[in-house]
Amino acid sequence: MAYTVGFTNVSTVGLESSPVAEALAGLRANEARYFKNKYGHVFTTRPASEAEYVVDWVHKILQEERGITISSPPLEATEFQVENTRWAYVFYENGLSVNVLYALDDGGKRAVGFKLSDGMEVPAELADFRFARQKSKLAGTIRGSFFVIKNEY
Secondary structure, eight states, X not given: OOEEOOSSSOOOTXXXXXXXXXXXHHHHHHHHHHHHHHHOOOOEEEEGGGOHHHHHHXXXXXXHHHOOOOOSOEEEEXXXXXXXXXXXXXXXXXXXXXXXXXXXSTTOOEEEEEEEOTTOOOOGGGTTSOOEXXXXXXXXXXXXXXXXXXXXX
């Protein structure tokens, strides 16, 4: 069942099993606010079990581009198109959020972003990445990193 992510009243719906559920919910709400304010898009998620094609697509990119396998179970996922860019998000039990920005035009931006919820450790599979810090009213301190996608998916 789809869940519309709110950012005025942050909810842990769908994320309850995470040890950093409150921070992960704040991170998810932060993304929802960004897309609503920038594009007018309402951010909705589904349980990962109902969005396996999204999780599989993100995992394929991670594996083929960098040999990364996320060890934490995915809790929720979403995919949508804004303007001419395909976006996918997967939220994991350990507090990690992985997003794919994939321009549909040749030569457009294509990247994978990682965001760590406040209070979580850097997962071993992402130990080689450097993370920048960003403050958020909804999510506390978000640590983020990314890499550019080189192939086509």
